[in-house]
Amino acid sequence: MLCFRYQQAGDFVENKFELLRPWVNDILTSIKKDIKADYLLGDKVFYKKHFGNRPLNRLQTEEIFSAFEKELLEGHESLTExxxxxxxxxxxxxxAHFAERLSEIRPDFNELKELTGPESDQVLRGTEHFxxxxxxLFSVLNGVVFPSSIFEALRADALEAKKIEEANAASDLTQETLQQIIERQQRELSRLQEKFESKVSGVLRKYQVDTEALKKQIRALQKQLQA
Known part of the structure; x- marks a missing residue:
């Protein structure tokens, strides 16, 4: 770990997940497979406490995440680790990026107490694509020793990015809903068209049968007149 100490208004934040509350679900989502295939099978006490004797394949992701979030926010140390x-x-x-940049500042970077502003800029240079x-999240979870001002700036950027992501997700959902409406209406239109064509076809067949019957009657009457 890269020693981490975050201060805000003079208070030391001991629980990283209290600080990361808006992103707990995102963190858990990224390791969802590990949670189901590893942790839940290994920690019998945790499993029994939250899910009793219910089989794993019957558990919903939402309730698993809810149990994890509760324990993380309560400071469950081994789960946090x-x-x-x-x-x-x-x-x-x-x-790898942070280890390389911090090594340039100090080879034994785990001994760093707090980075200066210029050192922080050096570490953060070229991280936009992440x-x-x-x-x-990495800076908090992995304990990078940025000064408070850098953490506040990183947090503000992360909150803004989350807001944009949620807005885009809502827009995508709206677009998906509109597409579903269009597809449903197209299916209904096709159904009505098929029904209409079937009805027209039935009427046409009846017309043809009736017409043929009338023609036969006319021919029969003509024969009677000619007799």
């Missing part, structure tokens, strides 16, 4: 380690492992490219959210 497990989640942090698995999330960081999933973001090895971020770790995205504001992952950059902030």
């Amino acid at each position: 497990w989640v942090v380690n698995h999330w960081v492992f999933k973001h090895g490219d971020l770790y 995205g504001a959210v992952d950059l902030y």
Whole structure:
């Protein structure tokens, strides 16, 4: 870990997940497979406490995440360590970047107490492609010793990115809903068209039968007149 200490208004934030509350679901989503295939099968006490004797394949993702969030916000140390380690492992490219940049500042970077402003800029240079959210999450979860001003800026960027992401998701949902309405109306139109064509076809067949019957009657009457 890269020693982390975040201060805000003079208070030391001990629980990283209190600080990251808006992103807890995002963090858990990124390691969802590990949670189901590893943690839930390994921690019998946790499983029994939250899910009793229910089989794993009957559990909903939402209730699993709810149980995890509750424990994380309450400061469950071993669970916190497990989640942090698995999330960081999933973001090895971020770790490699930070390790390289911090090594340039001090080879034994785990001994750093707090980066200066210029040192922070050096570490953050070239991180745009990682995205504001992952950059902030990594900095908190993996304990990068940025000064408070840098953390506040990273947090503001992450919150803004989350707001944009949620707005885009809502827009996508609206577009999807409109598309579903269009598709439903197209199916209804096709159904009505088929029904109409079938009805017209039936009327046409009846017309043809009736017409043929009338023709036969006319021919029969003509024969009678000619007799």
